[in-house]
Amino acid sequence: RGTVTEASGFNPEEDAQKLYSELFDCLKSELTGNFEKVAVGLMMPAPVYDAYELRNAIKGAGTEEACLIDILASRSNAEMKEIVATYKKENGKSLEDDVCGDTSGMFQRVLVSLLTAGRDESTKVDEAQAVQDAKDIYEAGEAHWGTDEVKFLTVLCVRNRNHLLRVFQEYQKISGRDIEDSIKREMSGCLEDVFLAIVKCLKNKPAFFAERLYKSMKGLGTTDSVLIRIMVARAEIDMLDIKAEFLKIYGKTLHSFIKGDTSGDYRKILLELCGGEK
Secondary structure, X not given: OOOHHHXXXXXXXHHHHHHHHHHHHHHHHHOOHHHHHHHHHHHOXXXXXXXXXXXXXXXXXXXXXXXXXXXXXXXXXXXXXHHHXXXXXXXXXXXXXXXXHHOOHHHHHHHHHHHOOOOOOOOOOOHHHHHHHHHHHHHHOOOOOOOOHHHHHHHHOOOOHHHHHHHHHHHHHHHOOOHHHHHHHHOOHHHHHHHHHHHHHHHXXXXXXXXXXXXXXXXXXXOHHHHHHHHHHHOOOOHHXXXXXXXXXXXXXXXXHHHHHOOHHHHHHHHHHHOOOO
8 A cells, every 4th residue: 555655756865856857957957166076075975975086086187096095095894884885886887896996006995995895893902912913014114125914914903903003113113113103214106105004093083184185285286186175075064173183283263274275156165165264
């Protein structure tokens, strides 16, 4: 027996989706440039926006590796599972297949490990294992001719955050260097970038995004794709924390940086997402 809504032909979910699609198309037809990119991004739920950004980073000539790294290195297991499911639904393709088709080598293996959302998310720290993990990483890098990146992947992409923070302390004792310094010494290119992003996100995620925003705006020109992606994606999650870290690290407000580096309606909408001067 049909319900009242079925009998009347009224389906709230379908009607809401239709209205959303019409508004989305209207925005795309009426707006242009970076302002359009921000406004359209704000229309999308978080996993849809992340999937959209990942697809744009992969399709066409070349790959925007920075986008893959920013998203895959910073999302929780639950967020990652939503992104993978949404990507499949929106594109009819597997995110893992697309990543594998567009990347290679150890960089590809690290990205696939991240998108499979297999990180331990407990808070338990195994002291003996932390010491062993630190030794394993040291022996795979600083104490080894060449670098055994698989060891880095095994530890950095699987262990929980609290455990890894302890591993980083032990690594400093053993090597006399910060783990980030060792990654910079031992690796290069996209592999260096993704391992650094993982470590930075584990240590302090808002500080990682503050650094990405700073680098997108410093010097001549602005890397708008990075600026837009982070401002849209983090606006309702940890923007206050990102602003605080930005001020602490660079001695200037994020608001002032955006104001000095953008213009027009694009500047206005970014400043709304940023919030006040403080």
